[in-house]
Amino acid sequence: MNDADFLASYDPHAYPPVAVTVDIVAFTIRNGALNVLLVRRACPPSEGMWALPGGFVGQWEDLPTAAARELAEETGVATAHRRLHLEQLGTYGTPDRDPRMRVFSVAYVAFAPDLPDPVSGSDAREAAWVPMDERPAELAFDHSTIVADGLERARSKLEYTPLATKFVGEEFTIAELRAVYETVWGESLHAGNFHRKVLSVPGFVESTNTTTERGGARGGPRAKLYRAGDARLLHPALLMPSREETVR
């Protein structure tokens, strides 16, 4: 039998129904804290519980496209937002994770600089940026696990990629970059050493030859401004100070 004959006789409905969704763990930094985007579910199952934004993948839709669309619907951020980074996190498919049917969720992580307050989505769900350490202990489905995995991804990607530049504006100071690391890692870093280290990694940042308009709010000189460089990997990497303890 050739492919054409085979396809003509193939009946997709003969198999038990499954569904594929995308869920997005969107991170941003607000008021010096790492925030995650959550929505309150407006319909069953788990009506009223907080959950990750997400939804079913359209029939002709690519996975990254679906993730960008769902995120845009929740945040009002244009799909082609310039400084948005979106990457696949993993797929969650435990048989009983959704009571409706067998649902596989392809999770994405998104990183963005301080975004506006989310608009209520088209399906009228309440949406909000929630500081990570104030997030509900229990989220719908297995979303707590997905958020934890997304955080771990963010923490480790800061080490060996220029991901931190996605959390700040087009132009930024080294101190702002350091604040990103300190916020996501939850540790304070030595300002002087961090400064020298960042500048020593080829392609991490490049100078704009400009400075901030004013010094720090509580004093200090004007800081030089940088923009993201062309490196895709940091070499040498910036390792978390607490890495050694998590090795075993």
Next chain:
Amino acid sequence: MNDADFLASYDPHAYPPVAVTVDIVAFTIRNGALNVLLVRRACPPSEGMWALPGGFVGQWEDLPTAAARELAEETGVATAHRRLHLEQLGTYGTPDRDPRMRVFSVAYVAFAPDLPDPVSGSDAREAAWVPMDERPAELAFDHSTIVADGLERARSKLEYTPLATKFVGEEFTIAELRAVYETVWGESLHAGNFHRKVLSVPGFVESTNTTTERGGARGGPRAKLYRAGDARLLHPALLMPSREETVR
């Protein structure tokens, strides 16, 4: 409406049919070369083409379970093979990647020490270990992309995890471990420096206080034997010599 009422009225068949498969990129080292497990498709679509082992996820089956089952069916390796490492690689869902219907494939990577020749699977497909540099230029579906992604995963995981110990037997010499790195990275490493480095990473290997029965085939003293240690991350990491060139 509460969850119970909602679920009673929910019809999964109302949505367009999609399917979820698992595909496995299984790596092993044979005759000093990195091999990948491929099967020749026995039925349409792409009948006769080489492809990754894999198949549809059972209705009550977990994703890792499905991956282990598919791999076992192709290789004859017991599902609970002691020294097999299996991890999720990513999900591939381009709308037209399978002509039958919308198919999402959750890819897994498997690493194992020299495995026996695969037995033909229950569905009578021909299966074989194929050296990576002799693999067909074109595989069925988007499997060439998946293999490339799997290789990249293997290469980078060698750097910062004890993955290499999954490619060797229960007890191994430092030279065997070095051969794994050289094979996967495709670069020769300095024997003396590698030796000292491996022993200096806490928890990477632990001594068995025994040596090989004989020296090397072409001379040399008996080598000490080691087994895998309890480290989950290598600190400091073993970086690929060519890392710097791939940074941009």
Next chain:
DNA sequence: GGAATAGTGTCTGTTAGACACTATCTC
């Protein structure tokens, strides 16, 4: 004996991290 290999010693340049210090700015 000759050749190959296991494992160690030593040296150099680079890096991480600690500490100190100066210059600049806000209040």
Next chain:
DNA sequence: GAGATAGTGTCTAACAGACACTATTCC
């Protein structure tokens, strides 16, 4: 002026990589 911050200098311990060397074993 007081206090905070940006950015640099310097020192030490650790590390990567190059090279050399010894000891052991196979052929």
